[in-house]
Amino acid sequence: MGNPRTLYDKIWDSHIVAQQEAEAYILYIDRHLVHEVTSPQAFEGLRVSGRKVRRPEATFAVADHNVPTKDLDKGIQDPESKLQIDTLEANTAEFGVPYFSMTDDRRGIVHIIGPEQGLTLPGMTIVCGDSHTSTHGAFGALAHGIGTSEVEHVLVTQTLVQEKAKNMLIRVDGDLPPGVTAKDLALAIIGQIGTAGGTGHVIEYAGEAVRSLSMEGRMTLCNLTIEAGARAGMVAPDQTTFEYVQGRPYAPKAGAYEQAVAYWKTLKTDEGAHFDTEIVIDANALVPYVTWGTSPEDALPITGYVPHPTEFKDEGKQIAVERALHYMGLRAGTKLTDIEVDHVFVGSCTNGRIEDLREVARIIEGKQVKDSVNAIIVPGSGLVKIQAEEEGLDKIFEAAGFEWRQPGCSMCLAMNPDKLAPGDRCASTSNRNFEGRQGQGGRTHLVSPVMAAAAAITGRLTDVRDLT
Amino acid sequence: MDKFDKLTAVAAPMPLVNIDTDMIIPKQYLKTIQRVGLGKSLFAEMRYDADGNEIEDFVLNQPAYRKAQILVAGDNFGCGSSREHAPWALKDFGIRCVISTSFADIFHNNCFRNGILPISVSHSDLEKLMDDAERGANATISVDLVTQEIHGPDGGVIKFDIDNFNKHCLLEGLDEIGLTLKKENKVTDFEDARKLDQPWLHT
Numbered sequence: 001m002g003n004p005r006t007l008y009d010k011i012w013d014s015h016i017v018a019q020q021e022a023e024a025y026i027l028y029i030d031r032h033l034v035h036e037v038t039s040p041q042a043f044e045g046l047r048v049s050g051r052k053v054r055r056p057e058a059t060f061a062v063a064d065h066n067v068p069t070k071d072l073d074k075g076i077q078d079p080e081s082k083l084q085i086d087t088l089e090a091n092t093a094e095f096g097v098p099y100f101s102m103t104d105d106r107r108g109i110v111h112i113i114g115p116e117q118g119l120t121l122p123g124m125t126i127v128c129g130d131s132h133t134s135t136h137g138a139f140g141a142l143a144h145g146i147g148t149s150e151v152e153h154v155l156v157t158q159t160l161v162q163e164k165a166k167n168m169l170i171r172v173d174g175d176l177p178p179g180v181t182a183k184d185l186a187l188a189i190i191g192q193i194g195t196a197g198g199t200g201h202v203i204e205y206a207g208e209a210v211r212s213l214s215m216e217g218r219m220t221l222c223n224l225t226i227e228a229g230a231r232a233g234m235v236a237p238d239q240t241t242f243e244y245v246q247g248r249p250y251a252p253k254a255g256a257y258e259q260a261v262a263y264w265k266t267l268k269t270d271e272g273a274h275f276d277t278e279i280v281i282d283a284n285a286l287v288p289y290v291t292w293g294t295s296p297e298d299a300l301p302i303t304g305y306v307p308h309p310t311e312f313k314d315e316g317k318q319i320a321v322e323r324a325l326h327y328m329g330l331r332a333g334t335k336l337t338d339i340e341v342d343h344v345f346v347g348s349c350t351n352g353r354i355e356d357l358r359e360v361a362r363i364i365e366g367k368q369v370k371d372s373v374n375a376i377i378v379p380g381s382g383l384v385k386i387q388a389e390e391e392g393l394d395k396i397f398e399a400a401g402f403e404w405r406q407p408g409c410s411m412c413l414a415m416n417p418d419k420l421a422p423g424d425r426c427a428s429t430s431n432r433n434f435e436g437r438q439g440q441g442g443r444t445h446l447v448s449p450v451m452a453a454a455a456a457i458t459g460r461l462t463d464v465r466d467l468t
Numbered sequence: 469m470d471k472f473d474k475l476t477a478v479a480a481p482m483p484l485v486n487i488d489t490d491m492i493i494p495k496q497y498l499k500t501i502q503r504v505g506l507g508k509s510l511f512a513e514m515r516y517d518a519d520g521n522e523i524e525d526f527v528l529n530q531p532a533y534r535k536a537q538i539l540v541a542g543d544n545f546g547c548g549s550s551r552e553h554a555p556w557a558l559k560d561f562g563i564r565c566v567i568s569t570s571f572a573d574i575f576h577n578n579c580f581r582n583g584i585l586p587i588s589v590s591h592s593d594l595e596k597l598m599d600d601a602e603r604g605a606n607a608t609i610s611v612d613l614v615t616q617e618i619h620g621p622d623g624g625v626i627k628f629d630i631d632n633f634n635k636h637c638l639l640e641g642l643d644e645i646g647l648t649l650k651k652e653n654k655v656t657d658f659e660d661a662r663k664l665d666q667p668w669l670h671t
């Protein structure tokens with residue numbers, strides 16, 4: 001039977017088409033997701049070289065980064081955004097790639113609609129010209145971001161040239177306490193291993209706490225894997241996965257479904273398989289996390305204080321911390337819960353799913369967003385929006401003083417009109433607190449949806465467990 | 469793709485760690501549908517003030533480094549977004565080689581696809597190179613991909629590793645897609661086998 005293998009080993013092995021040279025393998029790609037920002041130059045490359053898309057039916061496109069989240073009837077005002085979206089529309093039509101248009105209810109953030117539509121399945125290799133493609137690993141798929149040249153490579157050949165990564169296991173024992181979510185777990189991990197901690201690895205998440213996460217929670221965890229520098233994150237598929245997938249529009253239909261599940265059940269790490277790195281985390285000891293700086297590794301328990309540069313050993317990191325404190329307008333020693341925010345953003349491919357919105361609603365129901373706070377909620381897809389409205393969540397949000405928007409990436413990266421002004425401070429459920437990420441000069445604190453809701457109510461970073 | 473074999477050039481020091489691709493090329497420049505013309509926007513938010521004037525302190529604005537073709541940077545260079553606009557902007561500015569202790573995976577791949585050589589060195593070697601780079605325009609650094617060596621201005625030599633495939637592609641300026649297409653029959657064979665094994669993926 002050969003050596004015991006990890007989940008990653010198994011998916012890797014089953015996708016090798018050929019060996020190109022020493023460590024470079026041609027790997028087959030089952031699903032290619034495409035969005036408007038990183039694809040125009042790739043399609044242009046096809047045109048210039050006279051090549052075609054090898055498997056349009058294995059490819060799927062949607063516009064998400066640039067789309068406005070309000071006043072859609074007025075069209076896209078920014079001419080450059082409009083050109084990029086029109087270009088995607090024209091390219092998908094020319095090359096026969098399936099596409100959800102701006103008026104389709106099923107559109108949304110690419111990493112939300114993949115799972116929602118059943119385009120994301122266990123055992124697949126999935127790529128997209130977007131680093132948060134790691135999200136899809138929640139299904140036990142090998143999923144990672146690629147650059148535009150690689151987008152072109154996949155469009156033409158349905159393969160990618162890859163070197164095998166190392167295996168890392170992160171085992172999370174115990175149960176997440178109340179108020180502590182998959183987002184906090186992810187921030188705690190990144191805070192511990194650093195944004196380069198996973199470089200060169202594919203991470204498999206295992207352990208009780210991961211098993212008990214919903215698919216939404218697993219997606220949040222895998223989504224943030226890229227912020228730990230790993231190529232991909234994955235969770236072995238189980239009953240939770242199969243139930244989520246069953247009946248989705250692009251999932252295998254009855255008959256094929258049973259055959260698929262039988263195969264998917266083999267997708268788990270064998271007893272005794274080798275991991276290059278192993279990390280164990282005790283879920284019971286975790287608390288809600290926030291970031292204070294401009295790198296996702298600048299994460300601390302909400303009960304903590306803004307650190308001083310001298311608390312860090314590495315000189316490069318000291319420079320970075322000094323710069324971050326200056327950028328964030330924070331003084332070392334400040335209690336994290338004393339930091340006031342004037343914006344709250346709930347959304348993104350990290351936390352823009354229905355479960356995230358339900359959690360926010362649970363916290364803010366019957367309460368009010370503080371006057372000084374500008375709070376928006378952007379559902380991750382049109383279907384999330386419809387479902388939330390069916391459940392009456394939009395009414396709860398609006399009654400509390402949140403703005404309820406149309407789906408898109410929105411203020412996660414502020415390529416559309418939703419952005420922070422210089423000096424604005426935001427509690428955000430997104431994934432990056434880089435300088436300028438949510439608008440030039442804007443200051444981002446990454447938090448979970450319930451922590452964002454708590455901050456909206458009090459106007460400062462708040463431990464959601466203290467909220468009564 | 470442009471070839472890379474040898475380069476002797478001024479190296480600009482950027483000791484900051486975790487320089488992310490949002491810093492290298494901020495999102496407002498991602499709306500282009502072309503690959504060229506991004507050099508003037510490289511590091512835009514560090515390089516220009518709100519009125520678009522150059523910030524004197526920023527390394528690439530200093531006379532000694534305006535023509536730098538090598539960057540010597542802190543750990544984990546190129547983390548964050550997968551945007552290939554980052555190497556496009558570096559290249560358009562004139563940077564052909566980045567030296568750090570480590571690179572984010574996607575950025576690392578993107579460099580090779582654009583004729584840029586990313587080199588990982590040890591912390592102590594990086595420190596040496598950072599010192600060299602800080603000496604400005606008179607202290608050029610030479611990078612030789614064939615021998616996998618970096619030559620400092622004072623004759624010091626640092627060896628570096630690179631995988632064969634990327635080395636070969638860079639030295640020859642090979643088109644990776646063209647190379648894969650030579651094995652197209654293997655892709656077809658794979659797909660044929662797949663239709664039997666996992667038919668739900670090939671409907």
Ligand code: SF4
Pocket residue numbers: 064065109110111130132348349350408409412413430431
């Ligand atoms: S929501 Fe944010 S991180 Fe996710 S795909 Fe959109 S821009 Fe990228």
